[in-house]
Amino acid sequence: MKSYNIALMPGxxxxxxxxxxxxKVLDAVASKFGFKLNxxxxxxxxxxxxxxxxxxxxxxxxxxxxxxxxxxGAIGHPDVKPGILELGILLKLRFALDQYxxxxxxxxxxxxxxxxxDKGPExxxxxxxxxxxxxxxxxxxxxxxxxxxxxxxxxxxxYTRPVVERCLRYAYEYTRKRNKNKTLTLVxxxxxxxxxxxxxVRAHKEIGDAEFQDIKQDYxxxxxxxxxxxxxxxxxxxxxxxxxxxxxITDLGAMIQxxxxxxxxxxxxxxxxxxxxxxxxSAPKYTGKNIINPLAAIxxxxxxxxxxxxxAAAKAIDQAVNDAMASGKIKSLSAGKMGMSxxxxxxxxxxxxx
Amino acid sequence: MKSYNIALMPGxxxxxxxxxxxxKVLDAVASKFGFKLNxxxxxxxxxxxxxxxxxxxxxxxxxxxxxxxxxxGAIGHPDVKPGILELGILLKLRFALDQYxxxxxxxxxxxxxxxxxDKGPExxxxxxxxxxxxxxxxxxxxxxxxxxxxxxxxxxxxYTRPVVERCLRYAYEYTRKRNKNKTLTLVxxxxxxxxxxxxxVRAHKEIGDAEFQDIKQDYxxxxxxxxxxxxxxxxxxxxxxxxxxxxxITDLGAMIQxxxxxxxxxxxxxxxxxxxxxxxxSAPKYTGKNIINPLAAIxxxxxxxxxxxxxAAAKAIDQAVNDAMASGKIKSLSAGKMGMSxxxxxxxxxxxxx
Ligand SMILES: CC(C)[C@H](C(=O)O)[C@@H](O)C(=O)O
Ligand SMILES: CC(C)[C@H](C(=O)O)[C@@H](O)C(=O)O
Numbered sequence: 058m059k060s061y062n063i064a065l066m067p068g069x070x071x072x073x074x075x076x077x078x079x080x081k082v083l084d085a086v087a088s089k090f091g092f093k094l095n096x097x098x099x100x101x102x103x104x105x106x107x108x109x110x111x112x113x114x115x116x117x118x119x120x121x122x123x124x125x126x127x128x129x130g131a132i133g134h135p136d137v138k139p140g141i142l143e144l145g146i147l148l149k150l151r152f153a154l155d156q157y158x159x160x161x162x163x164x165x166x167x168x169x170x171x172x173x174x175d176k177g178p179e180x181x182x183x184x185x186x187x188x189x190x191x192x193x194x195x196x197x198x199x200x201x202x203x204x205x206x207x208x209x210x211x212x213x214x215x216y217t218r219p220v221v222e223r224c225l226r227y228a229y230e231y232t233r234k235r236n237k238n239k240t241l242t243l244v245x246x247x248x249x250x251x252x253x254x255x256x257x258v259r260a261h262k263e264i265g266d267a268e269f270q271d272i273k274q275d276y277x278x279x280x281x282x283x284x285x286x287x288x289x290x291x292x293x294x295x296x297x298x299x300x301x302x303x304x305x306i307t308d309l310g311a312m313i314q315x316x317x318x319x320x321x322x323x324x325x326x327x328x329x330x331x332x333x334x335x336x337x338x339s340a341p342k343y344t345g346k347n348i349i350n351p352l353a354a355i356x357x358x359x360x361x362x363x364x365x366x367x368x369a370a371a372k373a374i375d376q377a378v379n380d381a382m383a384s385g386k387i388k389s390l391s392a393g394k395m396g397m398s399x400x401x402x403x404x405x406x407x408x409x410x411x
Numbered sequence: 412m413k414s415y416n417i418a419l420m421p422g423x424x425x426x427x428x429x430x431x432x433x434x435k436v437l438d439a440v441a442s443k444f445g446f447k448l449n450x451x452x453x454x455x456x457x458x459x460x461x462x463x464x465x466x467x468x469x470x471x472x473x474x475x476x477x478x479x480x481x482x483x484g485a486i487g488h489p490d491v492k493p494g495i496l497e498l499g500i501l502l503k504l505r506f507a508l509d510q511y512x513x514x515x516x517x518x519x520x521x522x523x524x525x526x527x528x529d530k531g532p533e534x535x536x537x538x539x540x541x542x543x544x545x546x547x548x549x550x551x552x553x554x555x556x557x558x559x560x561x562x563x564x565x566x567x568x569x570y571t572r573p574v575v576e577r578c579l580r581y582a583y584e585y586t587r588k589r590n591k592n593k594t595l596t597l598v599x600x601x602x603x604x605x606x607x608x609x610x611x612v613r614a615h616k617e618i619g620d621a622e623f624q625d626i627k628q629d630y631x632x633x634x635x636x637x638x639x640x641x642x643x644x645x646x647x648x649x650x651x652x653x654x655x656x657x658x659x660i661t662d663l664g665a666m667i668q669x670x671x672x673x674x675x676x677x678x679x680x681x682x683x684x685x686x687x688x689x690x691x692x693s694a695p696k697y698t699g700k701n702i703i704n705p706l707a708a709i710x711x712x713x714x715x716x717x718x719x720x721x722x723a724a725a726k727a728i729d730q731a732v733n734d735a736m737a738s739g740k741i742k743s744l745s746a747g748k749m750g751m752s753x754x755x756x757x758x759x760x761x762x763x764x765x
Binding site: 140143144148171172173174193196206209210212213215219248250255280281283288301304305307311312 | 494502526528554559560570600609658
């Protein structure tokens with residue numbers, strides 16, 4: 058029987074609770090589809106940082122590299138200064154494992170409430186592919202005369218052709234596999250970011266013209282994209298964008314698809330080890346109450362299987378989540394208002410796996 | 412009688428049509444409140460660029476500096492390569508006239524349709540103050556080996572303490588003058604942009620603690636801010652943010668307040684010459700049909716008067732726009748669907764000036 062080795066990183070707050078439900082559904086689907094998942098636990102996160110002062114010990118990356126994939130609960134601790142764990146764990150892993158794609162489906166499941174008027178599941182179904190290791194996230198830049206009236210600080214948005222290309226090529230291929238209107242929209246700000254924007258625009262056109270003539274090319278400025286996401290989300294099929302713009306528009310995307318309870322993300326190295334996570338954070342105030350929504354974790358498990366090549370199993374998870382929502386039995390996506398406990402939602406979705 | 416010299420830049424497309432209505436309402440209010448507006452016309456824009464090859468001739472900035480304010484219709488021409496006019500006119504004026512504040516009220520007038528569920532005028536009423544000359548808009552950066560597989564491109568986000576300070580101080584003062592919950596929310600991305608973000612965060616706190624103890628300080632990451640603007644816009648009073656983030660979130664703001672038909676902006680140099688504009692662009696396909704919505708231009712005229720110190724007159728314009736919408740006679744904000752022509756909307760608002 059085929060088997061995969063998965064590193065589990067439950068992390069902080071409600072992370073462990075949602076991850077358990079993700080694993081529950083993964084196991085249900087694995088047994089139906091005839092493969093096996095072996096898990097190993099890693100305790101990286103706020104608690105460990107407070108005890109040991111370390112975010113990711115030196116050998117951790119090597120350890121994690123031995124797995125087929127990483128499944129993460131949440132990182133973030135109320136007693137740790139904001140930024141430390143995010144940079145020390147999440148961003149560090151993206152860089153160290155070269156997870157250069159961030160994949161964020163923005164999909165409205167049935168009965169999920171969106172804050173947008175007159176929009177249903179038929180309108181909100183697109184995917185954002187965010188470049189995940191370059192741009193202004195590289196840490197290039199610095200500051201001088203800090204704390205004086207002359208302080209000057211910089212951050213450098215930097216892209217090279219190969220880094221742009223590998224992201225665009227992934228995005229074109231992803232668009233080809235999707236069954237919507239075969240349109241890849243580049244989101245950037247090329248009218249102001251003349252150097253970096255121009256690099257993206259040219260590469261988008263050249264690669265599309267040469268290798269993906271079946272895919273329509275489109276372009277939006279990032280400011281305009283936030284408007285269209287709210288006014289006409291049905292317009293989008295796949296969006297590809299740079300790191301910072303992707304960070305911003307995927308949060309907006311999470312909101313229009315019903316919020317953090319359902320938003321799943323993948324940090325993907327197509328040739329290496331990827332990491333999947335519900336993007337909602339550790340939600341300290343709901344911790345330990347069995348009331349947090351595990352659907353985002355369950356959906357990220359599905360994305361993990363898709364990336365591992367288990368497409369049918371991935372589809373089964375997506376279908377089960379869809380059916381769970383369509384049943385009307387889950388009253389809301391908000392913690393404490395689901396009409397079910399965290400465990401019950403996991404059981405329910407697992408029971409719907411076909 | 413007090414008088415002001417206004418440079419009119421009708422610009423391209425529907426710019427001239429909306430500007431005429433803006434001027435109509437300005438004149439109505441001027442005669443009620445006892446001041447005079449003298450206008451001088453400038454033909455900068457796409458047509459002139461295509462004839463002469465120049466965006467802003469060398470002496471134009473000096474000419475414009477002699478006025479009390481600039482009132483702009485729209486810049487953008489279908490036959491001119493995107494970027495040229497924006498950089499050559501709009502951004503050039505911001506830099507040359509040191510218009511370091513971009514002021515964008517996000518206000519839902521009565522009967523205006525917002526794409527958000529369950530939100531009315533009582534929920535959507537905040538102002539974004541965008542730093543308007545610095546950051547990643549400075550043009551710092553460059554590219555090497557362009558067009559080769561080794562191409563590398565950079566854009567530098569750069570801020571100095573004085574540039575951050577003058578923007579924050581303006582924002583604090585603006586918050587003090589507004590009558591909401593006296594909260595100034597800094598929007599940035601300090602967990603990733605560690606140098607520039609840190610500069611903004613420290614300056615926001617230090618200036619607030621020292622000089623504006625009556626103002627509550629708040630902070631949102633830019634990604635989260637796009638979520639809250641959609642989910643809980645009522646939460647915001649004044650947002651202050653850097654140039655690029657401001658560009659993005661003000662477009663989202665325009666959408667939730669009902670779209671480009673009503674979105675007004677000011678490019679302000681508090682000690683110099685400011686420029687006011689409807690932010691919607693030149694809308695070539697509606698040009699010359701007398702169907703474009705002039706309300707955004709009318710509102711920008713109001714902002715201009717406020718900045719010139721004519722507060723009562725500015726309030727009268729805001730009230731007239733409010734009353735025009737409250738009357739229910741304007742059916743929609745979209746071009747061609749207003750149930751009135753461009754001219755009639757201008758006449759109607761002018762008639763409501765009290
Ligand atoms: C936590 C933070 C560093 C991270 C990011 O900015 O990428 C998060 O917002 C995300 O989108 O995964
Ligand atoms: C036209 C463009 C250069 C401009 C900007 O990015 O500032 C516009 O989007 C705006 O917000 O005024």
